[in-house]
Amino acid sequence: MFRTVQRHSRRFRGTVPAPRPKKKSPAALSKEALAVTQEVSQQTKKKYYDPSNVTLDFELLNANLVNKILGDSRDRVAKRLDQPGKRWKQDHKLDMEETIRQFRLYLMDGRISLQHNLQPLDIGDLVLLDSQSTLAHLVVQKPQDLKTSTYTLVNHEGEIVYVHRDQIKLRVPGVVPPSKVEELDMIQLEKKHPGLAPIGLPDSKFARSPEALPEGWLPKEEKLQKGSDQELLTTGDDFIMAQAASQLLTDTDVITYIVPTPVRRIISKPLVDTAILSFRKINSFTRVLDNVHKILQYDENNSLISLARSIPILELLNKVWNFERKYKLLEHADGQEEFRILNAQIDYLGIHGPTVLGKPVVEVPSEEYKKEDFPISSYIGFMVALAQNPRKWKVNFQHNSKVPLNVDILPISKSIDTADALDFLKGTGIKQFTRFYTDFVAKKNYKEPKKLKQVMSVLRDFVAGNIVEDRMLESVVGNLIRSIDHALDLRGLRKRKDVAYSYEYSKSRALEIITSLDQGLWCNPSRWSSSLNLPDTGVSPKSDLGKQYYDFVDQKFNTKDALSEAVKGASATEALLDLSLEAFEDEIKEAKSPVTDSWLASDFHQKDPYASVREDFPNLPIYCIDSATAHEIDDGISIEYLDDSFKVVVHVADPTSVLKDSSMLNLIAFEKGTTTYLPEGASLMMPQLISKVCGMDAPGKNRSFGVEMLVSRKDLETFEKSPTSEAAHKLMESIVESTKIKFLNIQDNAVCITYEEVNKILADESNCERFLQGTIDGQESDPFNLSRVASALKSVREFLGALDFPNESSKTFVDYKPKGDVEQPYFQKTEKGFRIAMVSDAEQVPVISIEKDVDQSQESKSQELVSNFMVTANHCASSFAIKNDVPIILRTQRLNLNSDFKADIKALMDKHRNGPGMTVQEMADFGKHMTAANYETNQHGHESLGLSCYSHFTSPLRRYTDMVNQWMLGQYLVKQGEWTKEQQKDLSGIANHLQICLMINKQAQRSSTRFWQASFLKQYFEQLKRGDVSEPIEFEFLLLGDAKRGDVRCKLKYFDQMKTTIVADDGVKRRFNSGEFEVGKVVKPTFKIKKLDMIEHEFTVELTST
Template identity: 20%
Template sequence: MVRVSRSLNWHQSNWLLKNYPNSQNTKYDYPSRKAYTPPLHNNVTKHNKLSNEDIEKIKQTFLIRIKELDPSITIKELPEITNEYRKRFLQRFIIPSSKWFNSIEWDSRTITPKFSKYMLNSTFSFDAWYQKIISNSFNLTFTKHSLELDPLNIGDLILLPDSSNLLMCVDIPHNTKDPRYTFASSDGKLFFKTRSNIPLRIPNKLPNYLMDSRLLFTEFDHGNNSIGTIKNTQNIKILLPIIARQLVVRPILNNLNKSANDKLSIILKKLELIHRLIQNGNGPYQISFFKLIKLIDILNLNDFDNSKKFDINLNFSKLLSSNEIESLNSSTEIDASTFLATYWAIRLQQQDFLWGKIQVNKALLSPISVTVLPLVLYHNYYNNFLQRSNNAIKNGKSLLDSFIDDINNQSTTNTTNNNNNTTIITTTTTNNNKLDSSKNISQNYPEFINIFQNYCAGNFDDNSKIIALISKILRRLTKFKDSDLTKDTCKELLDLCTSKGTSKGTSGDASGDASRNTSKDSSQGTSKDTPNGINNQDPQFNLLHNNIEIALPNSSKLTKDQTLFYNLIEPPKLTQFSKFHHDFNDLKVYCIDSETAHEIDDGISIEKLNNNLFTLHIHIADPSSIFLNHEKNSDIQNLLNMALSKSFTTYLPDLVSPMLPKSFCKLSDLGYDNQKTATISFSVNVEVDSNNESIKILHNTFKVRLGIVSKFPSNTTYDNVDRILSNSTEENLKSGVTSDIQNDLRNLSQISNLLKKNRIQNGNAVIFGEGFNKGLVTLSCSKDGGPVINFKDQNDTKSVTLVTEMMILANSLAARLFKENKIPGIFRCYHELHLAKKAQLEFDILRENIKVNSHLPNIKEISKFGSLLNSSFYTDLPLPHQMIGAANYLTVTSPLRRFPDLVNHMQIQHFIKKKPFKYSTTDIQKMLPIIQSRDIIIRELSGKCNKYYLLNYLKEQIKKNPSQTFDVLITSVSNLGFIHCILPNFSSSMGILKLKPDLDFTPSIGDVIRNCKIDKIDALDGRLDFSMV
């Protein structure tokens, strides 16, 4: 019997019939591979039996002619085909599966399986040991604490931004040159991704006997077509054995994806109802993602069916006050499929303007909260507008058509340069195109202006309807039809609509007198509310201010009302100090900060007990007394709630939005000499060894007290303290610095250096050196009020080290106090990531270099290890902060600008006064989602604003010198010819480099690629594209 090794296509079949006409009456059964009667050879009559020689001639003739069409076709005997198939199956599937299966040290007490090739693609329905393995694949639940206790690991389930179904983490990073994790889908497809963009994680701990084995193998060269996945090089392919996929990956992924999909429709209905009942008509706000899931769990739609509005609201109020919601905490079990389906549902309803962005914690890799959009202001407004924009209004024209026609007839925009090389956009209008004042575009089309502003602010990043509308508009506008759809392009259109051909520095161009000021600046402070007199009140000054998540006054009526309240409320008069206050009398308190500091909330004192023994006092401003002493004052308590909703002072290059009103900050500020000021003071003795090489913290001497301080030496800015520490005693005396102040500062500096060394040696702290936080944006004011972009490098000077180490000491001591006395508090924690042996070894070598050689990582080394670093997070658990090198860490040093510190202060006050704690653990856990989400929102917007100004600066440089090139530092592995990079002198300059197709080497993380040009900049979207020259 003869078989063709592959089926014939239509052209090949016709060729066969043409060359073998006698075959037309012969029955062929391609491609079913059934037996067939071969066509007769020309020399053979119909009645003669074919000899072996005839058959061989037919085969050879057929093969020669068929190869002219497809050289890959061969004719083989069925046994040969069968043997080759079995060999391929053995090498590609059975051997890897057997190797993995037999490498596992099964739990012999409960599981004793033996490998068989018949396991492959079997359901194992009747094998008890199989049911034992997959038992955790059903009804999976987890808690928020489980996310906090362990970072991403093998077995965890995740979503990727471009994937709707869950994947499983099947491998962790193996070296610093490739920090990617490996994720597998239920069908075995592998994805190599970093953890930075994971929006959702479900903890899933595999049994120890599976964790101890490798799930992935390098596919060996078996001579057949590979079934593995290329990771880095063509000749090395990674394989997830079929049996591993069947036992570990597929059951739980299929079950959860199916279960979540089954729940999706009902969750969509519940979410829509919940949104109606929790939305705030005054503005967007964030709700805990976990609270939302609990509401979905306990909400019964039958209770709200056909009810009157009053009954619906009443029923929902009862629901919110139910035990299930009141008792919700970080230990509450969350159903994994509901968690996943809720995420899917929110993403779907984002298209309908019900929900804003989902805030994702970068440490937990989990949604923390979601922004609730007001129904009337978003859902009703935008859906009605999208419908109206296409409806005819007059003369057969739709609103959209009229807008586009008016823009196309609008004035042309020219760009000129003034003597200061500042870009000025001016508007010129011809008589023929001049619009009547009644048809001013910004007045006649306010909805379009609103959409453009919100799109530029990043409020519609997840909304395909708005993106499609803006794309349609740009394609029909003469000026923009050939432009890319970017936020900067939309900003140009917005300027045209509002005739914002503005003077320098305004209208979001923000290039002003852009200049590179490379002076070294160790300042740790920030700018005033309107930095250096810059006019940031123009709604288009920086369109990122309109971001609805950050909720600045120009984007939220809710925040406008809060701002008005902040401006009107007066702090209560100071009460007498209580018996619990300790007066430090004439002890000098050094408040070391920058000249432009917004709040002065910490100070340091030192007492020398003998040559090697010192008492350190860290004094922190005490705004908590204002709230605790006026708990019955409704205004004060409303202010406390508003402070929680802000959670932090927002610092942007062009704006500062304080957590507390200025009047309250001023009342609590330190630094007013001879004015008695309330503090919470942390005191501890430290002992320096005789060689000044090490230090010992004497924890048994630790005290925390309510304090009174009044002696504040002047001129203790960072720069002045650095000058004092660098100058000789005589030089300082000539400058008016007394010897006791010099001695105090020198002793504090010496102790701070030893504390830093102690954290590195004993706490395994990781500290960065040169190149970290370079090129930070600062703004100054030009003569006509526009912003001038400058840059500074944040350096670890002696004064910065002094303050940093004292604050870390106070926070570590406070954490120890809270943990030992079981005080509910808000801790800040950091977990190191799970790494494979080689990656962990490379990381340990870096740490050892810091320890032994005092070598601080430079920018190249930081780039190698950056992707292997986690993020810190707030929690109610006393977990370690491994980056700082602290067993526990609880922030208390900035209560004027961080709400967690203010909460911890109130807990300390009650502890000192032996009162029941103001906040229970459950109270703390209810605050955490708000604090965590605000932390995420502020950090993200701060980064965007810094990059916005940097990219506008680079735009100006390219305009002045279009041929300018840059050296970029590689920060990722190559992916499809693109690679992430950064400009070494600017920390916020993350971009993407397009590699040359004929490049004869593969760039590695930490490499510098020289002579790259900038291809594209989208400042509002933070996009920076490079290519190799």
């Protein structure tokens, strides 16, 4: 609608007032509006749409007009709401009151536990789309096929919402049984009526069907043929929003869906009541969490600590749940009195023991840990309370399943420093810091602001993601960056960037500011993560001390013989064994205390604990195949030829026979959980001494943990000649049944060889010909027979349901070099990829190398050989443990797909088994439905590997889970006659802790690789612009999506971890429409960069004409 704007002359003192405009009558105004509307309608080329109801006849009397409006309204309500509700009731003969009562019980009396948290996203789950809201949605449908990745939700108002997993902030698993949700058919196809706009929602694809037309209507001939230029071109309208408008769906064949009113009645009140009850609990949880947080901030000397630590999410909830709330006393207490009252509650939290580095939070939980469950409303209220206090708690989520695993307890000292820094910046601090920074950049005399250290800490936490969902912090930091850049622009000190970051005042810009103040040293921000707790980063004093202890160990015993000699005479008193690592901090730093020597030596077994069951292994080669840069050699494979079978033994390093499970080295390794592999170097789970002593390549006498398997020649040949599901099952079952677990003595058996060398042997045509003719004998045939068996094992698992994903990737590594040692030109092409040096004012220069990972490529037969034997050995060892009731930590994965979906996947795998591999589109579709694997103690199988049980045994030098499982099997073999249920340790808490460690490390590794790949691109394009690149990179984009639904997702060769997209402009759409571009095709276009962000990992380009 339009209205006339009257311009009035301004009144000044002494002037004659302008006459007031004559007030127009309502009729005159209506005529004027109609005239304006007609004029606009005539001038515009597009059809003008009046959203008012044009069917009303305003010539009618008011009473008649009102009656018509009311009648039409009743008719619309009847057709849109009442009739669908009646049809639903006719189809579902239910006792409504009983059904409502059941749903209320599901939500109000539902419980959540550790076991629930490991389930994949499914129908019947509750999900929150806002981390600070208690309003939950119910999952009512999950993806039905590979092409669809959206989940269908219903909220408390009966509205349908489509989401991807990434949009979910919190999930409460298993609230309503999926069968109950499906039984109610909550989502119904809407029946359209002629001339009446539908109220339902189209699906995420705007699917069409003649059934969606009003009754008796026939489908009209489509004006736009599929794939036409007109369909793909941008018109300036929001296509999705226009299609979603209900008026435009009137009398169309676009399918729309509704939630019938009876269903709304069933779910609405329980969802609302759960949200209200959860909301009411937030205040209480916040107060208790504040008190618990205070307790965990003091050491035994009542001094504040500065260490961030982690605790499993449900363990913290359990502590809070059992906390005695003495609010009345606390309300009137302060200072020492408050501390005295809080300290009295420590017993309720189960906190005790040495506390020099903070009160220990997690000890190995009891069997009760996995049985504890909590009301759903309490869990939601608790999670929202945590989210509302981001400076005290940071929740870490498992990305795929959207469940929280643990919480970082952030030190109060950091919270205080953050608050001080923000208060300073909100006052005059931004001006002070801006003046300081601009003077620093201008190399003038500058005065450091009062809170420089605190502000720098805030910037690091902002960049590293240590504090999340803190809107005040984000706002203040954004204002600071804006002020700095504005001041730099005014003084001509900032070069305008040709390439934008994802956000104008982004984390990447904050990182640049940090870097310039750190003398230009470019650093991976993941190293500042409070969750990762890497040593020598200023994040964790405890990690620093652990590394000092490792260094002390490596320095003290630099050879295997030196350790053996020390262990022989080692002894320690009970009092000494009870001491903690912190008690020897000074001695460790000085590395000279004889008391420490004795205590250290007591970490190791003086005698082999498995001597009674250990066997001598014959003089056969054990092939240890790994990359040339491997830090630990922890596995190998041997093969022996029997008359009717191949005896294959997968040998694994045996640190559990050397290291005591009560040792300080073991406790440090348990806390780390796994070796952390970052592009700039590894932070080892174990000191290097353990690899020297226990690694498969250790010289002289050595020990191994062996998984012995017999591969029947007859069954193998039967499967190779006629690969069927029946033959596959028979071969795998015979291997599993033959499995024996052994602890072995070996001596100089290891033959260390690289993936590349094995590939050359297997690719040699003369060797292949001799093997096929049977003229290659003895150990020379070992690689070929091992490769043959491994290939068969892979095919067997595919028949068992394994999903085979080709792993084409690049590897990124960073080497810091002194500035004077960096070679020119700074950008160089290498044999396998590229290398670039990020030269700046810093003395240490990061040199980034990105290469194709040929060792892990699909064509690498050596990689296939090793991985398939390790997977089979892990499966066989797990089966042995389960068969003999030995508790171990299992690796499980549940995809949770319906039967039709599984059938489609099986058909797809069968299609590609003996033909070409999966297409890019198929792999991308598969990836949307994969769920994370978990460590747990209950057997659920590993679906993507096609195995009924699976665990980790084969990498004990870099994964703590493997050590635990070795210990358990070792104890079983030694104590077979005495093995009872009472002697079995509960492993649930340990499994949960190790799952958290693995998750945090994987996220850090992925984020670090993306950061360095983006840093490479940033430096490359800057050098390219300066003319310093003589041989430019020819970038190859693998198209993963089309242009119909926005920017085109791509995979950039060598830089495959980046979130790469091509802007979907009209030119790109035309190329897709013409067939020049298609999903799965590799293109090499010319382009200009729109976005490149190191922290958000985004690389967006716009194609230019060639």
